Amino acid sequence: MMRKAALLGASVLAFTALAGAASAEVSACLITKTDTNPFFVKMKEGATAKAEEMGIQLSTYAGKIDGDVETQIAAVESCIAGGAKGILITPSDSRALAPVVGQARDAGLLVIALDTPFEPADTADATFATDNFLAGELIGKWAAAKMGDTSGAKIALLDLNPSEVSVDYLRDQGFLTGFGVDVKDPKDIGDEDDPRIVGNDVTNGNEEGGRTAMENLLQKDSGVNVVYTINEPAAAGAYEALKAVGLESQAMIVSVDGGCPGVQNVADGVIGATSMQFPLLMASKGVEAIAAFAADGTKPQNSEGLDFFNTGVTLVTDEPVEGVPSITSEEALHQCWG
Amino acid sequence: MSETGSPKGQEFEHMLGQSDKRVAQFDDRPKGLVEKLQHMLHGNPTLVPVIVLVAAIVVFGLVAGDRFFSPFNLSLILQQVSIIGILAAAQSLIVLTAGIDLSVAAIMVLMSVIAGNLAVYMGVPPVLALAVAFAGGTGAGLMNGFLVTKVKLPPFITTLGTWSIFYALNLWLSGAQSIRSQDIDKNAPLLKFWGEGFAFFGAKVTYGSLLMIAVFLGLWYMLNKTAWGRHVYAVGDDKEAAELAGIQADRVLLSVYGMAGLVCAIAAWAAIGRVGSISPQSFYEGNLQSITAVVVGGISLFGGRGSILGALFGALIVGVFQSGLRLANVDVLWQVFAIGWLIIIAVAIDQWIRKVSK
Numbered sequence: 001m002m003r004k005a006a007l008l009g010a011s012v013l014a015f016t017a018l019a020g021a022a023s024a025e026v027s028a029c030l031i032t033k034t035d036t037n038p039f040f041v042k043m044k045e046g047a048t049a050k051a052e053e054m055g056i057q058l059s060t061y062a063g064k065i066d067g068d069v070e071t072q073i074a075a076v077e078s079c080i081a082g083g084a085k086g087i088l089i090t091p092s093d094s095r096a097l098a099p100v101v102g103q104a105r106d107a108g109l110l111v112i113a114l115d116t117p118f119e120p121a122d123t124a125d126a127t128f129a130t131d132n133f134l135a136g137e138l139i140g141k142w143a144a145a146k147m148g149d150t151s152g153a154k155i156a157l158l159d160l161n162p163s164e165v166s167v168d169y170l171r172d173q174g175f176l177t178g179f180g181v182d183v184k185d186p187k188d189i190g191d192e193d194d195p196r197i198v199g200n201d202v203t204n205g206n207e208e209g210g211r212t213a214m215e216n217l218l219q220k221d222s223g224v225n226v227v228y229t230i231n232e233p234a235a236a237g238a239y240e241a242l243k244a245v246g247l248e249s250q251a252m253i254v255s256v257d258g259g260c261p262g263v264q265n266v267a268d269g270v271i272g273a274t275s276m277q278f279p280l281l282m283a284s285k286g287v288e289a290i291a292a293f294a295a296d297g298t299k300p301q302n303s304e305g306l307d308f309f310n311t312g313v314t315l316v317t318d319e320p321v322e323g324v325p326s327i328t329s330e331e332a333l334h335q336c337w338g
Numbered sequence: 339m340s341e342t343g344s345p346k347g348q349e350f351e352h353m354l355g356q357s358d359k360r361v362a363q364f365d366d367r368p369k370g371l372v373e374k375l376q377h378m379l380h381g382n383p384t385l386v387p388v389i390v391l392v393a394a395i396v397v398f399g400l401v402a403g404d405r406f407f408s409p410f411n412l413s414l415i416l417q418q419v420s421i422i423g424i425l426a427a428a429q430s431l432i433v434l435t436a437g438i439d440l441s442v443a444a445i446m447v448l449m450s451v452i453a454g455n456l457a458v459y460m461g462v463p464p465v466l467a468l469a470v471a472f473a474g475g476t477g478a479g480l481m482n483g484f485l486v487t488k489v490k491l492p493p494f495i496t497t498l499g500t501w502s503i504f505y506a507l508n509l510w511l512s513g514a515q516s517i518r519s520q521d522i523d524k525n526a527p528l529l530k531f532w533g534e535g536f537a538f539f540g541a542k543v544t545y546g547s548l549l550m551i552a553v554f555l556g557l558w559y560m561l562n563k564t565a566w567g568r569h570v571y572a573v574g575d576d577k578e579a580a581e582l583a584g585i586q587a588d589r590v591l592l593s594v595y596g597m598a599g600l601v602c603a604i605a606a607w608a609a610i611g612r613v614g615s616i617s618p619q620s621f622y623e624g625n626l627q628s629i630t631a632v633v634v635g636g637i638s639l640f641g642g643r644g645s646i647l648g649a650l651f652g653a654l655i656v657g658v659f660q661s662g663l664r665l666a667n668v669d670v671l672w673q674v675f676a677i678g679w680l681i682i683i684a685v686a687i688d689q690w691i692r693k694v695s696k
Binding site: 036037038041162190199200201202204205206207208209211212215216219220233236237239240243244245259260261264265268270 | 405411414417418421509510513514515516518519520533542609612613614615617619620621622661664665667669670671674
């Protein structure tokens with residue numbers, strides 16, 4: 001029974017592949033880390049819509065959980081076998097997928113990493129991602145401009161986790177740079193000696209961690225008035241901690257992501273400003289790049305001065321400041337993901 | 339014995355009078371100080387965590403100073419450990435039966451997501467939503483218990499599986515998206531009840547902290563003053579012996595898993611108050627943290643030994659260490675390092691104390 005179904009499935013696949021070849025239709029694959037995270041759900045939406053618009057046949061795959069390398073490897077193999085022109089992938093493991101990506105490129109496919117770069121980045125033909133340093137810099141500049149005289153700033157930094165992965169240090173150090181703090185080593189969190197920094201703590205990027213970390217830093221100095229957070233769930237937790245001791249109006253919270261609950265929190269005054277990233281755009285640009293490659297073999301170029309193509313980041317705030325372009329939370333609610 | 343000493347007695351009987359008349363008794367040669375301590379600790383397994391807790395408070399009070407000792411900071415520690423503490427109470431029940439439960443935090447998060455979805459998004463009255471969560475938590479625990487007692491799977495494997503199952507259900511139900519604090523306030527403020535509290539001499543005591551203590555006291559009473567509790571200890575110490583003594587071991591085990599699931603659901607309610615929002619991504623390592631509290635609290639992983647109150651002290655010790663190290667400006671990395679040693683030392687002490695009975 002199972003075998004029969006499998007055979008049937010295989011023949012259907014073969015048939016669609018044939019049909020695709022017959023109508024000279026370009027096919028592409030999208031492989032995300034999971035199917036559950038709203039960020040990737042939005043990415044899939046963007047890719048599907050674009051593919052439909054351009055008449056590209058898109059197959060989508062996803063790992064079961066973040067870190068599920070086997071499923072992603074199998075997906076890449078299916079794409080090669082299926083005769084796809086290109087693969088868009090958010091690698092669950094920046095290194096482990098390199099061999100199979102090499103196979104795909106040898107077979108003549110264009111491979112584009114979305115959101116998460118490979119290590120080294122040139123494992124893939126291109127990377128379409130958010131400039132996380134810039135995302136941090138924007139909220140740093142906003143906070144500094146909002147404050148005016150920053151000499152009395154007391155900064156709490158709510159980071160991701162002790163392993164200091166790239167997204168963590170890029171956002172943290174970007175924020176400090178934007179705010180006007182000397183970051184010393186831009187890849188090291190917490191090596192700064194600026195007296196305005198109250199301290200760093202980790203949140204694991206969720207509300208519970210955000211709340212605990214904020215409580216801890218308030219214990220160090222209850223005068224905290226600027227709170228940087230790695231993402232919006234951590235920001236929501238930090239706000240709860242401030243509210244519990246009646247200090248929510250003393251401190252401004254800034255964050256990064258652009259998820260819909262986060263943008264809603266900007267509208268509600270919980271978060272002062274957040275840098276929005278665009279998973280949908282990563283995917284639709286990726287589909288366009290595959291179409292261009294299929295047409296005449298052109299490969300996407302990196303943004304100037306970066307080893308990836310920057311899909312953009314926009315500041316969202318209802319209290320705009322001069323010199324830092326931004327959109328309102330109302331506008332952002334139409335573009336947010338999740 | 340009545341004929342002993344009679345002149346007509348046999349030869350060997352003359353000697354009987356000179357023999358040792360004592361019956362079997364304990365060797366009471368004078369003991370060294372260390373041995374006395376070992377015996378005392380064997381009799382009172384909760385003593386170690388209490389001593390460590392008091393010592394830790396004193397040491398960090400000296401190192402980190404007033405900021406550590408302030409009523410506010412001490413009450414904050416209580417708040418911060420309250421959720422892991424309640425989970426540790428559930429974990430203790432399982433560990434007392436020589437099992438382990440990797441799914442406690444997953445049950446808790448799943449139940450908070452269920453209660454939140456029902457009450458905040460679907461307009462179900464909060465009381466009813468919580469009742470569903472309590473029933474669900476108990477059901478999830480019973481499912482673990484069924485797999486352990488009827489399908490005869492080891493608890494570790496059972497809960498390793500259900501951990502993933504409950505986690506996946508949680509992501510599916512929530513779409514990995516948090517329910518915002520403001521939306522809960524608007525539609526179902528009852529869910530956040532345990533996050534509220536009162537000021538008390540500079541301390542901020544939340545109802546959630548009190549709930550944790552109440553859960554421990556309630557379970558302590560059940561374990562020590564009821565027949566059910568005696569049976570739990572008996573089954574944990576030696577399941578076969580308990581069965582020979584007429585205890586229906588599987589039934590006891592099933593009830594323990596069900597009770598642990600219910601306690602996880604209580605933790606779910608408390609967690610909504612503590613965190614403020616309903617967060618499907620939080621407490622991913624809650625199971626391991628609850629095991630840490632249990633082990634540091636001196637409850638033997640081999641079952642049947644230790645007081646559930648030990649887990650409360652264990653959770654507090656971890657909280658005091660984290661708070662103290664932080665206020666002493668120790669990097670997060672080294673806090674993790676210190677907790678690791680705490681676990682190893684706690685288990686080593688437990689092993690040493692157990693040697694008394696050999």
